[in-house]
Amino acid sequence: MIGISRDGRAALAYLAPAALVLIGLLGYPIYQLVLISFYDYGQEQVSGGAPLNWLGLGNYAKLLSDSQFWTVLAQTVGFAACCVLGTLLVGAALAVLATRVRAVPRALLFLAALGAWATPTVAGSTVWLFLFDANFGLVNEVLGLQGFSWTYDRWVAFGLVAAQVVWCSFPFVMVTLYAGIKAIPGEVVEAAALDGASVPRTVRSVILPLLRPLLVVVTIQSVIWDFKVFTQIYVMTGGGGVAGGNLVLNVYAYQQAFAASEYGLGSAIGVVMTVLLLGFTAIYLRALRRSGEAL
Amino acid sequence: MKRIALLVAVGALAVAGCAPVQSGPSGGAADEKSGQLRVWLFDEVNRGPKQAVVDQAVKQFQSEHAGVTVDVQYIQISTRAERFKGAFSDPKSAPDVAEFGNTDLAGYVAAGGFAEVGADLDKWPDAKDLSPSILDTAKVGGKVYAVPWYVGVRALYYRTDVFSELGLTPPKTLAELAPLARRIRAAKPDLFGISVGGKYTYGMLPFLWASGGDLASQQGGKFTSAVDSTNGRAGIGRYTELLAEDICPPQQCAQNGGDASVQAFVSGKAAMTIGGDFNRGAMKAGAVSGKYAVVPLPGMTEGSVAPAFAGGNLLGVTKSTAHRTLAVQFLQLLGGKSFQRKMFDAMGNLPTFTDVQRAVAEGDEFERPFVRTLDAGPRFVPATPAWAKIDAQAVLPTMLQQIATKAQDLTAATATAAQHMNEAFGS
């Protein structure tokens, strides 16, 4: 085996390019982001027309005392949870389905899924909106709901957007899980069958544990992506729905801060979002570790 | 070792930047008399005619100024915020002359983007004919920062075929509007009585102003929201009354902005709407072509006109320009009487000089109600950078939508909006 010190030196060499890029181009901006969140930092300050004003935790205090922030936060969590669940369920179900069919139907399924995956987010949101348009949409034409607006009621609108989010993010889950299931050696499943285990039991005690590392990865990724949904809400609900009823944190941050050039407050929201995601991931990973899984 | 290196790097960075970055103040000290003049204009749906007029101006300017080239770039309205913010923060890539919307002015000036041109206008003979109420839209704190290039005002469009079939005449006062719209929808349930929208702030403003209300009052340089005053509420109520099942159902209208509201009329789904002179092209191409007429939106008393919002675009000189004299000269050429007239002929943009306006109205039946509305004195949003913030936070559309969807009543919604506005004014 190779010695520890040699490992350390090699690691340094291998990690150097990544560290250079990540520290310089990501770490430094993130550090600036945190810094900005402590200041009153608007367009005047950015262009050097006004002095900087240190607020300390002022932006955070303002945020936490804003009742709309809490509503939006609750909505975001609920919305993200639904999207993650939907994505995982649809992705897993179709992955299982794909293992049960012959080549041609499977190829069709994969082609469709890859197509959904390949569609740019803006284009995907626009097409969905177009399909569900109150007057010109095919869905209303087919259902005989001429004039029914899918984006008027808060929950109907959230449902529509969630469906779109699931549509464009399930392929990642499906392909990954399909690959995972295919990689499980056939002998393992056969052995379980020979031992007389029932199908549900085989799934529970043989297949699921083997898929677990993959499930962890796709869950964490889905949570990270769905918590930060921006484009779909922005495009499909016209920037946050009727009277702001469909705001999620990322869009709220954009409206409260970037459109209005209040970068300090916007950065604070960004930091809060990061901390929340971090907290969730930590809890999730700890729960996993307690049940015997390491990162 | 790795960790130490990391710590050192992080520590160095933390020391290097213990405050967020700022641009240096952008100074336009130089005033070169030759070289390239960079001009940003807005891209338009049908840019051809605009570009032809601008090219003509460029040609003329270049022949009058040897050694000067003018580079015109057309920028997207949808990405203008990023482009301008970028230009203000990185003077290297900033233009010398730019077209921009008058509601963006206060914010751009506060960001240090545009130079004062009041003294230059004083020396310019054309300037005395600029309509005073329109010139106000180019001022911040009493100082002029741009030349108004064209204005857009809104008036009341109505369907002549529907009105004559039902034996109706256009409303004479604002109070008559809602009952009239209700009567039309009762007779023709597939039509909106009047197409208005929950996000159509500029359509709402005339109601607010006509009722004696205002967006904000100014005292000693400090603005205070006035939307929750008695008159303000009455005006807003008069508008949101239209967002009802029996006139313009919220299910279909609450999410509409100005474009969508006008579009419903254009496609023949509404008996009336509030639209601008700039919607002329769409009307001509739409289902209502030849079946509509325009009157000024009436005020509270018979014969009066509800004050319209003075929308429009300005031409300004950036603060960071290195060709100040040339930039002002180009501004006076493109924004002057002769080229405003040419722009009207090409694009239908209403001129900002009173005498040119009058000349235009005489020759054109369609423009008359709009020029009358302009004569009656259009009004403007509070000239403060805070307005950009209020606009971006969608304070007023949210208020209108809350009332229209009955999520909040008039009193509560206007109070919330006033609170948000005051927060923006206060910062």
Add this chain to the structure above:
Amino acid sequence: MKRPGRTLAEVLAVLAAAAIAFPLYWMVLSALKPESEVISSDPKPWTLQPSLDNFTRVLTTQGFGRYFLNSVLVALVVVALSLLISFLAATALTRLRFRGRTLLLVMLLVAQMVPVEALTIPMFFLMRSVGDAVPAFGLNQLGGLVLVHLAFSLPFAIWMLRGFVAAVPVELEEAATLDGASRQRFLWQVLFPLVAPGLVATSVLSFIHAWNDFLFAKTFIISASENQTLPLALLAFFKPDQNDWGAIMAGSTLMTVPVLVFFVLVQRRLVSGLAGAVKG
């Protein structure tokens, strides 16, 4: 032997495929419809007068070809660089034991959690400073976009590749070492080809990331129109008064097709690659 239930499963699979593909079908259809049929209160799921007008309009937009090339260039450079850098980093993170490894892993996750939109402002100033030092990588330059996309695609790329590298049996490395192969040779001649499927999967995701970006293209390319990328050409058809739906759909189709082709070409490798992650 015909397995019961398989027919049902196949019918289900085909139905699901049709449902998933429908929005895509609608996109291509709307792109092919003549203008009067795109916005119609009586939409039909077919068209009898397909026309390429919308595509012509998009393709003849000023500089479309240039934008396309710019997009391809940026995406390919980002993919190449991120593969190289993330392969090395992933190897270090899985094959070598050193202190702070878990911390680094957690930091890679954290980096993905920061909302990208919030980072534009600090990024803007960073790129401006970079531009002062090395003009080709600053604002207004394609090099700047490459750097930004590289930074944002690396954490996920490393995170994903980690699984693939871990799936290569350690015994292989030991055998190679016993054979006297240097670490360098093992890295490039043994490990690199073995994780190829994983590299493909990672490159697909990096590619999509750079290809679809609107945010940075419109923020960082301030006035150099010759350096715009494809999504900006699409944005030109979103008008304040009336969106040009036909052109938007045609543009979206043109943006989707290259990615889809790429996907289909690497599909097998993508799947077998992702499978690698589970063996580890």
